[in-house]
Amino acid sequence: MVYGERMQTLAVDHPLVAHKLTTLRDVRTDSPTFRRLTDELVTLLAYEATRDVRVAEATVRTPLVATQGVQLASPKPLVVPILRAGLGMLDGMARLLPTAEVGFLGLVRDEGTLQAQTYATRLPDDLSGRQCYVLDPMLATGGTLAAAIRLLFERGADDVTAICLLAAPEGLKYLEQAFSDISEPVRVVTAAIDSHLNEQGFIMPGLGDAGDRLYGVV
Ligand SMILES: O=P(O)(O)OC[C@H]1O[C@H](OP(=O)(O)OP(=O)(O)O)[C@H](O)[C@@H]1O
Ligand SMILES: O=c1cc[nH]c(=O)[nH]1
Numbered sequence: 493m494v495y496g497e498r499m500q501t502l503a504v505d506h507p508l509v510a511h512k513l514t515t516l517r518d519v520r521t522d523s524p525t526f527r528r529l530t531d532e533l534v535t536l537l538a539y540e541a542t543r544d545v546r547v548a549e550a551t552v553r554t555p556l557v558a559t560q561g562v563q564l565a566s567p568k569p570l571v572v573p574i575l576r577a578g579l580g581m582l583d584g585m586a587r588l589l590p591t592a593e594v595g596f597l598g599l600v601r602d603e604g605t606l607q608a609q610t611y612a613t614r615l616p617d618d619l620s621g622r623q624c625y626v627l628d629p630m631l632a633t634g635g636t637l638a639a640a641i642r643l644l645f646e647r648g649a650d651d652v653t654a655i656c657l658l659a660a661p662e663g664l665k666y667l668e669q670a671f672s673d674i675s676e677p678v679r680v681v682t683a684a685i686d687s688h689l690n691e692q693g694f695i696m697p698g699l700g701d702a703g704d705r706l707y708g709v710v
């Protein structure tokens with residue numbers, strides 16, 4: 493884990509993650525395979541991203557004896573996929589956190605200005621005390637994720653972790669600056685930190701447009 497002032501970034505270093513990511517990058521990988529690999533990768537990343545998920549002590553009775561264990565604390569975490577591409581990460585996350593609630597955010601980046609526009613918001617009004625996991629495969633300029641995380645903090649979230657497939661150094665820096673004055677932790681867990689953004693704001697070497705590769709060009 494690399495610790496910034498407020499932001500913590502983890503690039504998961506695991507051969508299975510690297511293997512799946514390599515196939516995901518491959519231009520020859522078709523949509524069904526891209527979706528399956530995204531799903532598998534998210535579950536692996538989510539294992540690391542949920543290391544700090546809050547649990548409460550619980551007593552359980554085995555067939556032999558009562559013993560102490562833990563269960564997810566209340567309120568349950570909120571998972572927030574960012575439409576469109578983040579939707580491809582929801583099932584993989586829900587497999588690990590099946591009791592989490594799910595909110596939705598729709599954002600799209602203007603291809604010219606690279607500014608993110610919010611077109612859909614379906615979240616609980618009050619997120620006080622909630623841990624939130626934001627799902628978005630690509631952290632490029634960081635504008636989309638910053639807008640989403642800001643919205644969660646405005647509603648009272650006190651702990652936000654973003655799970656991405658790829659992050660650009662420019663986007664990580666942007667997020668670090670955007671949340672430098674916030675005392676709540678912001679974490680980014682990603683399969684890799686790539687080299688840079690090109691002039692069109694695409695992550696290099698990247699994997700192209702994640703939404704298009706999951707769902708087709710619209
Ligand atoms: O870090 P940024 O520079 O803001 O870019 C990242 C965003 O761009 C992509 O979404 P896109 O706008 O293509 O929408 P889509 O998911 O509907 O394809 C991607 O899924 C992120 O949400
Ligand atoms: O490389 C990129 C950058 C933004 N959005 C994508 O889908 N891919």
Ligand SMILES: [Mg+2]
Pocket residue numbers: 577701702703704
């Ligand atoms: Mg897209």
